[in-house]
Amino acid sequence: MTTSVPSGTRAWLPIAADCILAIAIVASAFGAMASSIPDRDALLGSIALAAVRGSIAVFTAEFALRAWAAIQKGHGATYVASFAGAIDLAVVLPGWAALFSDALASAAGIAGILALLKLWRFLPALAILGAVLMREGKALAAALAAMLVLLALVSTFMFHLEREAQPEIFRSIPHALWWGIVTMATVGYGDMAPVTLAGRVFGGLTMTLGIAMFAVPAGIIATGFADELRKREVMVTWRSVARVPLFSRLDANRVSEIAGMLKPGIVPAHSVIVRRGDAADAMFFVMEGEVEVELQPHPVRLGPGEFFGEMALVSGLRRNATVSSVTECRLLRLHVADFRRLAEANPEILDEIRKVAAGRAGRDGEQATPGR
Ligand code: CMP
Numbered sequence: 001m002t003t004s005v006p007s008g009t010r011a012w013l014p015i016a017a018d019c020i021l022a023i024a025i026v027a028s029a030f031g032a033m034a035s036s037i038p039d040r041d042a043l044l045g046s047i048a049l050a051a052v053r054g055s056i057a058v059f060t061a062e063f064a065l066r067a068w069a070a071i072q073k074g075h076g077a078t079y080v081a082s083f084a085g086a087i088d089l090a091v092v093l094p095g096w097a098a099l100f101s102d103a104l105a106s107a108a109g110i111a112g113i114l115a116l117l118k119l120w121r122f123l124p125a126l127a128i129l130g131a132v133l134m135r136e137g138k139a140l141a142a143a144l145a146a147m148l149v150l151l152a153l154v155s156t157f158m159f160h161l162e163r164e165a166q167p168e169i170f171r172s173i174p175h176a177l178w179w180g181i182v183t184m185a186t187v188g189y190g191d192m193a194p195v196t197l198a199g200r201v202f203g204g205l206t207m208t209l210g211i212a213m214f215a216v217p218a219g220i221i222a223t224g225f226a227d228e229l230r231k232r233e234v235m236v237t238w239r240s241v242a243r244v245p246l247f248s249r250l251d252a253n254r255v256s257e258i259a260g261m262l263k264p265g266i267v268p269a270h271s272v273i274v275r276r277g278d279a280a281d282a283m284f285f286v287m288e289g290e291v292e293v294e295l296q297p298h299p300v301r302l303g304p305g306e307f308f309g310e311m312a313l314v315s316g317l318r319r320n321a322t323v324s325s326v327t328e329c330r331l332l333r334l335h336v337a338d339f340r341r342l343a344e345a346n347p348e349i350l351d352e353i354r355k356v357a358a359g360r361a362g363r364d365g366e367q368a369t370p371g372r
Contacts, residue, residue, distance in 0.1 A: 028055035032112025155180035167186035184210030280312030289329030
């Protein structure tokens with residue numbers, strides 16, 4: 001069995017396009033920031049202008065190509081209405097408008113920074129964060145609402161505690177809101193601080209409450225992030241399991257059940273996965289890559305869709321051969337306890353595994369006694 005090597009003919013093209021795009025994004029942000037320096041010298045000014053114009057040219061070409069590709073596939077409107085398409089357009093339009101009108105220069109500056117959002121294409125973690133924010137939207141909105149209510153309460157209370165001692169600083173409840181935000185966020189600029197004893201005690205309490213309140217959305221996002229990562233891992237495993245010939249006839253529920261039992265893992269090239277004579281605690285399914293079963297006189301190679309390590313589980317004996325990775329492999333590992341559960345719930349799968357194991361044992365017997 002040969003490992004598939006990606007054809008190298010035009011493989012560099014997407015990599016080159018990504019590099020150019022990444023450079024343009026950085027140049028755009030740099031240009032927007034440098035252009036805002038009022039007393040910049042002439043050289044910095046020209047570099048910033050070149051960075052802005054160059055990046056707009058790249059983004060325009062990118063937008064045109066993406067729109068063209070989407071139209072070819074029949075969903076041009078979907079692209080422009082999508083988050084990615086909207087950002088692509090919002091970055092390009094103000095840039096072009098600023099070329100014709102100086103009044104729009106600040107809009108172009110904001111759009112230049114907005115280009116940083118394009119980085120989400122390079123950072124999958126940002127897409128995960130987006131999914132978490134969407135999914136946990138209600139919980140985050142509830143946490144935000146609770147914070148706003150608390151902010152209004154503490155600011156009003158502090159206004160009444162301090163208004164007599166500092167009428168110029170705590171002039172009104174809206175003025176006190178600034179104190180509330182700065183204190184709850186525990187930033188404490190010091191431009192508004194209570195001077196009365198009651199005000200200080202209440203200020204201390206507000207800070208403590210602020211830490212607790214800010215921990216709530218942080219916790220929601222952290223848990224959501226972990227859930228999303230787990231969900232994606234299960235999805236990937238589900239797809240992998242559905243592709244294994246042994247499970248291909250099962251319905252989606254059974255596949256999900258099995259996906260929960262299989263633990264994905266990557267094994268580097270030339271690593272021993274199971275060793276002859278060892279006790280067995282799992283069997284493995286090859287998803288990607290190739291493994292070699294060290295048999296005499298001819299080793300056997302197994303590739304995607306095939307499994308190994310089943311013989312010891314079926315027979316209850318020790319490993320009958322050493323199996324190593326030839327290339328880097330993506331494997332799914334089925335622990336012996338899960339193997340038993342799987343076999344109990346799906347006797348037809350156990351039968352198939354037994355058949356394969358028996359066939360292999362027969363061949364191993366022939367190999368061990370050549371000339372028969
Ligand atoms: P196990 O004995 O648990 O561990 C070594 C594994 O090598 C064994 O299970 C089989 O999965 C695999 N193996 C042994 N003999 C052969 C063979 N002839 N062809 C393919 N795989 C084999």
